[in-house]
């Protein structure tokens with residue numbers, strides 16, 4: 001035993017020594033220096049006379065680095081990518097050219113890996129670009145870089161990246177939650193996707209998998225949704241953006257762009273229109289909001305949305321507990337809102353819902369949100385393959401009222417059910433009906449049953 005330990009200790013010491021030597025060797029043959037010399041030559045060309053040329057060429061070479069507070073990241077990419085912040089380097093070659101379109105994401109604050117991936121600390125090109133066996137996040141191919149925007153801009157639309165909105169929408173409506181957990185919500189037949197974007201899956205893998213899960217993961221229980229290429233691309237963007245989240249207060253404080261579109265969405269969600277009109281269209285419980293941003297400063301409005309009571313003691317306006325960006329988005333919407341907006345919002349609300357309709361609507365939303373659609377189909381049509389289950393498919397839910405009472409269906413949803421096997425000697429069917437009792441409240445389950453009942457089709461009678 002003791003001998004084994006000694007041998008182990010010796011082996012480890014040897015390993016440490018080798019590692020130190022390798023690091024020393026790398027530092028003494030820095031592959032970044034030639035790039036800096038070339039860059040200085042480029043800069044020197046622009047100088048008017050020999051003296052200033054010589055001065056530029058004499059600039060000492062040095063590693064440039066950006067430390068990203070709170071993110072445990074140090075990016076040295078600008079050691080070679082030297083012209084990113086210099087617009088005169090627009091037409092410069094190779095790694096020296098100017099980076100257009102960065103806007104507020106300045107390299108000195110954001111670095112590069114946050115959007116591109118790669119290995120920030122490395123100063124050798126191959127290592128830095130992450131094309132080495134041990135590095136899990138190599139540079140994203142150019143086509144997918146914009147997926148990273150969603151790592152910080154998690155809500156609302158990201159300007160110029162419609163793929164993220166589309167991907168999120170598909171995720172919510174196609175029933176992915178039925179088999180996958182995302183931030184704690186969803187089933188567990190497939191892997192948890194909360195960290196999918198920090199994972200080792202390459203964009204190409206993800207996209208191929210969405211087009212045909214079985215071709216990539218043979219025998220996968222994930223159905224083929226027959227997505228188009230654009231849809232597969234959109235979902236891939238969304239997956240790449242999922243990195244569980246905390247980008248550090250430094251970045252997350254403003255992580256949401258307070259766009260008027262997002263503000264409009266909030267205005268609809270929070271039903272502000274039940275008390276307010278815009279240019280005479282809407283209700284009159286509170287003041288008309290047309291031009292309200294001209295009557296009050298942004299700070300005043302922000303304060304008012306945080307706590308209406310403080311601004312107007314005894315106010316009947318509810319406190320909404322909106323985060324700072326949501327309040328900014330609402331104010332941005334109010335700055336441009338017109339009576340036409342109010343008309344559209346009222347029209348899309350339609351007539352007031354009866355309690356029965358409201359329960360069915362709630363059930364419909366739960367059905368989508370908790371991913372029942374992923375196995376039973378968005379139209380409840382069933383048909384997802386389930387080898388060796390009786391019928392070989394997940395059943396349609398369009399006829400459950402023929403076979404069960406509502407109480408029985410509520411029981412199935414609550415407790416779940418394993419399909420009987422066609423061939424008892426074969427392997428268990430990959431899909432089963434999960435138990436939802438720890439996920440959904442009784443009220444949610446009742447609403448879903450109401451929704452199912454509203455969809456029941458009569459059997460053909462002959």
Ligand code: HEC
Nearest residue numbers: 031032077080094095112113116118119120123124125128
């Ligand atoms: C040792 C120098 C060096 C370092 C360090 C370096 N790069 Fe590069 N990079 C280059 C060169 C050279 C090219 C140009 C390659 C070409 O044009 O063929 C390049 C090209 C790129 C490209 C264009 C796409 C591509 O693959 O050709 C991106 C994106 C990029 N680098 C990002 C980064 C990021 C992010 C980092 C930091 C993690 C980084 N680079 C660190 C030298 C470097």
Ligand code: HEC
Nearest residue numbers: 077078081084099105107110111112115116142143145146
């Ligand atoms: C806010 C996100 C963001 C940050 C931060 C960022 N980039 Fe980019 N970068 C992009 C996007 C988006 C593109 C365009 C990709 C495309 O669609 O072709 C791009 C393009 C590039 C290209 C050209 C790619 C090619 O294939 O020709 C290089 C090189 C590059 N970036 C290097 C860097 C370096 C070096 C840094 C750090 C100083 C950096 N980027 C920081 C988002 C970013």
Ligand code: HEC
Nearest residue numbers: 103104114115146148149151152158159160251254255257
């Ligand atoms: C690391 C987090 C992070 C990433 C990644 C990121 N952003 Fe941002 N973005 C921010 C922050 C923080 C702000 C607010 C900057 C400020 O106001 O100082 C911002 C602001 C913006 C704005 C508002 C610009 C303005 O002038 O007000 C737009 C548009 C935007 N980002 C788009 C993008 C796009 C497109 C991408 C991907 C190419 C992206 N962002 C990637 C954090 C991020």
Ligand code: HEC
Nearest residue numbers: 174175176179189190191201213217220221222223374375
């Ligand atoms: C009927 C259950 C089911 C549904 C519905 C489903 N998946 Fe899957 N998914 C799986 C299973 C099982 C796997 C693991 C086997 C595989 O790789 O295909 C998987 C794998 C994945 C993976 C790869 C994870 C990894 O890194 O290994 C992603 C990404 C994914 N699913 C996304 C989705 C999205 C997005 C949707 C909705 C459009 C969806 N899934 C719907 C069952 C499902």
Ligand code: HEC
Nearest residue numbers: 270271272275285286287292304308312315316317318330
């Ligand atoms: C239950 C009714 C009610 C709802 C719902 C409501 N408000 Fe109000 N709001 C009021 C009343 C009443 C006032 C007038 C001042 C007071 O008593 O607080 C007011 C005042 C305001 C003001 C200040 C207007 C001014 O000219 O002084 C703004 C801005 C505002 N509300 C925005 C909103 C937004 C945005 C929403 C939705 C997120 C909303 N309100 C939802 C009742 C409501």
Ligand code: HEC
Nearest residue numbers: 178189371372375394395409413417418419420431432433
């Ligand atoms: C992972 C796939 C999967 C998910 C997600 C799923 N189910 Fe099922 N469900 C099944 C399978 C498989 C059966 C068939 C079980 C059997 O053969 O007894 C089934 C059966 C049912 C039945 C009985 C149908 C019948 O004719 O026997 C109902 C009702 C039902 N599911 C409702 C739901 C609801 C509501 C949800 C969402 C809260 C949901 N299911 C989510 C796979 C799933």
